[in-house]
Amino acid sequence: MLLDVASRVAISGSAFAGFTLVFLGNAIAGYNSYETEHQGAVRAQFLRRAGLSLAGFIFGVLASATAISYLFFSYDWIVYTSVALLGLSFVVVLIAAIWSYITVW
16 A cells, blocks of 8 residues: 555656646746846846745655655655655745745736
């Protein structure tokens, strides 16, 4: 049972990390679309958005790595940790998406 959960978390974490990387790239591209003299005015806004995206990406990668490590070290807490990291990744990216929406609205 836990092996099945670990494999699903590894796949989900990798896919979600890839999605989050696209979100991060979009934030960076948005910042770079401003002229150099105007980038200072929007820097803090884009740093928050990119920082939250980066945190979500890192948590997604850590969730996958932790889940894969269960194959080598069969401790139950590893699977629970990977599920928690994946959930944390979801929450952080959701906050980043809401923050992006609020700042544009």
